[in-house]
Amino acid sequence: MDKGVLVVVSGLSGAGKGTICKRLLEKYPDYVLSVSATSRKPRKGEENGREYFFITKEEFEEMIRDGKLLEYARYVENYYGTPREWVEQQLESGKNIILEIELQGAFQVREKIPDAVLIFILPPDMDELKRRLINRGTETMEEIEKRLERAVEEMAFIPEYDYVIVNDEVEKSVDMLHNIVRSEKEKESEEGE
Ligand code: 5GP
Numbered sequence: 040m041d042k043g044v045l046v047v048v049s050g051l052s053g054a055g056k057g058t059i060c061k062r063l064l065e066k067y068p069d070y071v072l073s074v075s076a077t078s079r080k081p082r083k084g085e086e087n088g089r090e091y092f093f094i095t096k097e098e099f100e101e102m103i104r105d106g107k108l109l110e111y112a113r114y115v116e117n118y119y120g121t122p123r124e125w126v127e128q129q130l131e132s133g134k135n136i137i138l139e140i141e142l143q144g145a146f147q148v149r150e151k152i153p154d155a156v157l158i159f160i161l162p163p164d165m166d167e168l169k170r171r172l173i174n175r176g177t178e179t180m181e182e183i184e185k186r187l188e189r190a191v192e193e194m195a196f197i198p199e200y201d202y203v204i205v206n207d208e209v210e211k212s213v214d215m216l217h218n219i220v221r222s223e224k225e226k227e228s229e230e231g232e
Pocket of ligand 1: 076
């Protein structure tokens, strides 16, 4: 059986990458989404083991020491990281795995797994980004400002990604993402022949 493709999806906070990944999973059966560990507190409606494994800073540091993370990063004062073992098992089973992670983590994944495909999601414009963050209503204004500052810093690294999707319509972005993965999978299996 063909191995799955490891797909790293990054994007400016509020660009809609969460919505795109969720819809991709609903629409196509051949994807699974990795659940990260984080030291951030759960938002209203988030469940442990579904959006994230919510753990303490100390527990996170223990996972780092024990080599249990494929990658990790600090983002606006919290730790976020991808559990390694689950990803390795899923890849062997032939599923495409989506890692919805920020860019420091994305580059660590590329170092470790060079076949990974890195995709960056952009909002149609920066005003839209701020509007989406405010409308989401899950962060304070101070937190939103920090996330916007971070967004500007992150933009410098966009050229390092394999693909960029401008998310002006979710369904279109989802299909674009799926087509990218399909063609990358074909490329990888041709190379393996
Ligand atoms: P949020 O707090 O909005 O859920 O996530 C903040 C940022 O952390 C987002 O850009 C998200 O993609 C990223 N993130 C989530 N999980 C991980 C992870 O496991 N590793 C890394 N490096 N970033 C993550």
